[in-house]
Amino acid sequence: MPRVASILLPLPLPEAFDYAEPEGMDLGLGDIVVAPLGPQRLIGVVTGLKEGAGHNRPLKPVLDRLAEPPLPKNTLAFIQWAARYSVDAPGAPLAIALRGARAPRPKPQRLLFATGAAPARATPARARVLEAATGPMSATALAEAAQVSASVLKGLVDEGVLEARLVEPETHFSTPDPDHKHPALNPSQAAAMQVLAGLAEAGGFQAALLDGVTGSGKTEVYLEAVAQVLAQDPAAQVLVLLPEIALTQAVIARFTDRFGAAPAEWHSGITPAQRRRAWEGVVSGEARIVIGARSALFLPFARLRMIVVDEEHDGSYKQEEGFIYQARDLAVVRAKIEGALVVLASATPSLETLWNAEAGRYRWLRLTDRHGIAELPEVSLVDLRETPPERERWLSPPLIKALAETYAKGEQSLLFLNRRGYAPLVLCRACGEKLTAPDTDSWLVEHRYTGRLICHLTGFSMKKPEACPHCGAKDSLASIGPGVERVEEEARELFPEARIAVFSSDTMWDPEAAKAMIVAMEAGEIDILVATQAAAKGHNFPNLTLVGVVDADLGLKGGDLRAAERTFQLLAQAGGRAGRHERPGRVLLQTYAPEHAVMQALAAQDRDAFVAAEMEARQLSGLPPYGRLAAIILSGPDAAALDAFAQGLAAVAPNAEGIEIYGPADAPLALVRGRRRKRFLIRADRKVDLPAFLAAWRARVRVPGSIRMTIDVDPYSFL
Structure with missing residues (x-):
């Protein structure tokens, strides 16, 4: 009797579908096949096989088995786990895992x-x-x-x-040589590396936090741990996750120099042909080292033995559209399923990771000094209430003086402002109208380079009008607040002879452009770099001795529970770019609230005191890491229908101990792309199976076609 194959399709479907196995096809678990769904022919994966008895209707047959290698069983297990944890259909993470298999092969x-x-x-x-x-x-x-x-x-x-x-294009990946080039490690680095090597040699699932101040040489430590893993197992594969594409080229260069072979890349900046080549190299086991963005976590590794999550605290590891997940947390799970070592590296670890390290779940390795003779920079607070900038200017007298001194010495400066464009708000002086994107509450950001107003939420773009669209007044539109373009304009007026550049996602269109900017900065071809967070982490600029933070208070605004933590991390990382070599560095933080705990901790460079205070506040509130959060976001075109559904959803919430439900309430951005938005926030004790609770709640309602429901476990954005 023909067997029945359960085929999981990369679609938002609740489960795999059953198909008849054609005679002689001899399918196996993980095989990539073509199956019919209505009039469509879709690529799917075999997740189960059973005898054909018991079906009361004929099944459609599998159409074809592709020549691709099957997905490994651990990859399938990870996909299923990730879907359950995120309360989403398993087809969503499967689509990410199959992205390379569906890319075209390189043309001859x-x-x-x-x-x-x-x-x-x-x-x-x-x-x-x-x-x-x-x-x-x-x-x-x-x-x-x-x-x-x-x-x-x-x-x-x-x-x-x-x-x-x-x-045919070359598809071969060169084999990395663990003995190609051994760096000289200082005693602290060597001790940390030996611990990681011991964890790798012990085998099975192991987790470690590599916690080192900026410039302490964490990369050298995990590079040597990677070498140990590759030396111990000739088939071992290593995955290194990075939060920003801009960091990829520099890290790839480090790996190529260390192992004499270039690793595989996986991020949005590679071509479809490169994506296909990397995917085939991973599933065949030929690609021994992969460096990539968060989605690389879903690649079908043949023998994954180590995962590194560099800058593990970074919010970029949170995927907030499509399949929603936190790559840092899923990296730990993937390592557990694979029986691999996972290393979380950061100078400013997340509170969740520190909590796990303090509890003994992760081995905690600390590097407290910078590598070589470099010392941590001196951090000073500039109280903008006492020394404010001139009217319509954003750089204070103390910061301007520091810039002039640094420029006169032939050293480099970084002006940091985590805000793209020229101005974050365009306001009509005549009627007070704030320009927003159509059918959206999001402000339009002015970009002087292109002369356009852009919504960074929806992507809407328009040429800046000469008159107010609301009242028609001409020449009434005012640019409110600074972005990096406006800071650059001011810096050019102050230092007309200086070589000034902007580093942001608006000016770095692809990895090559980012690489060119980094090379120019490293070579000393830029005097003042005005940058967003794209340049605030992971980079090593030898002649950079001054970091000026234009608006240190920016991240503290809003209702984000992680606001203080994120601000401390981001500003510590930005300041850590200064003085990483022989010349001493200094950091100036412009703030209207120098008495704030975050500013005081940054000035004192006392991370432990900040973490202790923040942990205590979280524990009193039962917030992460002491509790868990989830959000349910509802959206629809009709406000009345949306409100009625939200009230109905609230009425059928399951009763459970250790669960608190807040809402429904209007989301802070209550209108996006013409759709009204409502939000629930759920807080749970750690003993509660929060994904199971959310799945049970969702199963109690039928979501109308006009309404969209999104579940976000461990939300990072509260818009």
Whole structure:
């Protein structure tokens, strides 16, 4: 009797669908297949096989089994676990895991080869071509190398001196050599590395926090731990997660230098062909080291033995659209399923990670000093109530003086403001209207580089109007507040001879642009860098000695429970860019609240005191890490229908001990893309299975087609 195959499809469906296994197909768990769903032919994965008895209706057959390697069982287990934890359909994480399998293979390249034949007529141009054609080359590359036109190459091809062939692109990943280049570690680094090596050698699931001040050499430590893992197991694979694409190229260069082979990349900046190559290298086991963004966690590793989460505190590890997850937490789970070592590295660890380390769940390794002779920078608070900037200016006299001194010494400065564009708000002086995106409460941000107003929430963009769209008054639109473009404008007015650049996601369109900016900064070709958080972490600029934080209070505004923690982390990371080499560094924080606990802790460089106070406040409130949070966000086009559904959802909430439900209430952004938004916030004791509670609650209602329900376990955004 034919078997029945359960096929999980990469769609928001609650479970796998059953299909008949065609005779002779001989399917196995994890096989990637093509299955029909209505009129569609979809790629899916076999998650179960059973005998065909017991079905009372004929099943559609599986259409085809693809030649791709099957997904490993641990990858399937991880996908199922992640879906349950996030209270989402398993097809959502499966779609991420199959992203590389569905990318097109690289197309063959047309390359020119020298045949050895002599040309019928010798010319200097032809001689240069034959001299340059030392191996297969594209026509463009060969013409550029020989400095000839395409017609010269065509003539040589016609005579048989050059031959054109279609060649499959190189898909091989070089094997990393653990002994290629051993760095010199200081005693503190060596001790931490030995502990990590011991954890790796012990085998099975192990977790460690690598907690080191900025510039302490955490990367060197985990590089050597990676070398130990690769040396112990010739088939071992290592995943290194990074929070920003801008960091990828620098870290790849470090790995290439250490192991003599480039790792595989996985992030949104690679091409579909590169994505396909990386995916195949991972599932075959050939790609031994993978460096990537959070979605790399779902790659189908053949033998994953170590995961590094660099800058583990970073909020970028939280995916907030589509399949919602926290990559740091899921990395620990993936390591547990794989029986691997996971290393969480940060100079400012998250409170959740510190709590686990203090409880003994993670091995806690601390690096308290900077590497070599470098020392931590001096941190000073600039009280803007006493020394305010000039009107319509944003840099205070003490910061301007520090910039001038630094520039005069030939050293570099970083002006940090975590706000893109020129101004965060455009206001009509005549009627008071604040310009927002259509059908959205989000303010439009002015961008002077492009002359446009942009909504960073929805992506809406429009040319800045000459008159107020609300009242029609001309020349009435005022730019309120500073963004990095406005700070750059002020810096150029103050230091017209200085070389000034802006580093933000608006100016760094791809990894190559970010790499060029970083190289220029490292080479000393920039005097003052104005930057958002894109440049505030992970970078090592040898001649940077001054960091000026333009608005240190910015992150403390709003109702985010992690506001103080995030502000401390971000400003400590930004300040940590200064004085990382021989020259001492200093940090100036402009603030209207120097008495705030965060500012005092930053000035004293007393992280432990800040963490203790923040932990106590969280414990009294039962907030993470002492409790757990989840959010349910409802949205719909009709306010009355949305409110009625929200009230009905509240009425059927399950009764459970250790659970507190707040709402429904209007979300802070109550209108987005023409849809009204309501929100529930759920707080639970740690002993409560919060995903199970949320799943049971959701099962009690039928969500109308016009209303969208999103569940966010451990929310990071409260908009």
